[in-house]
Amino acid sequence: MRKNPTSPTPSESAPVSLRTVVLDVQPDGSMTVTIDGTPHPRPENTGVWSRKMFPQIIDQASDERAVPVRFEVHEADGTSFTDLIPAAPRKPVAEPTPQKKEKRKPGRPVLVEVTGDGFVPGEDVAVAVIVSHTDATGDGTARALLDPAQTTISGGVVLVGRISGTIVVETLR
Incomplete structure (x- = not known):
């Protein structure tokens, strides 16, 4: 019997969702991109992924920084590195501002x-x-x-x- 019936057991804990992006860099600098094991379509304008497109890949894989992403980069020389990109903090929803008073229309000032x-x-x-x-x-x-x-x-x-x-x-x- 558990001491605290409201706390979850390890098998009952909520799953952590973290996308994994793998970038395989070719000797010519082009890359193949997979997100959670699925090949990511190549960009329409150039046809290949390149290093300079890394910010675009991060934004697409993280749904514009809404979810955290684990990046694995496999270089052509056999080296690799891993990085975690956290989700950006959510901005609080702004309450609607009351309508402002109508400003005086420009024209000749009353002096x-x-x-x-x-x-x-x-x-x-x-x-x-x-x-x-x-x-x-x-x-x-x-x-x-x-x-x-x-x-x-x-x-x-x-x-x-x-x-x-x-x-x-x-x-x-």
């Missing part, structure tokens, strides 16, 4: 104007949250044109004169 006085004519004026810079006009007035997407913050816009130190705060409505 928000912010104006302030007291700047030195021609000075560089910073627009904060700094999304843009503008220059003061000849009479010391600065004007900034903003895309509404840049003004999603609630509160105001700050104009800062880099020379005069003038600060103008305007509330957005």
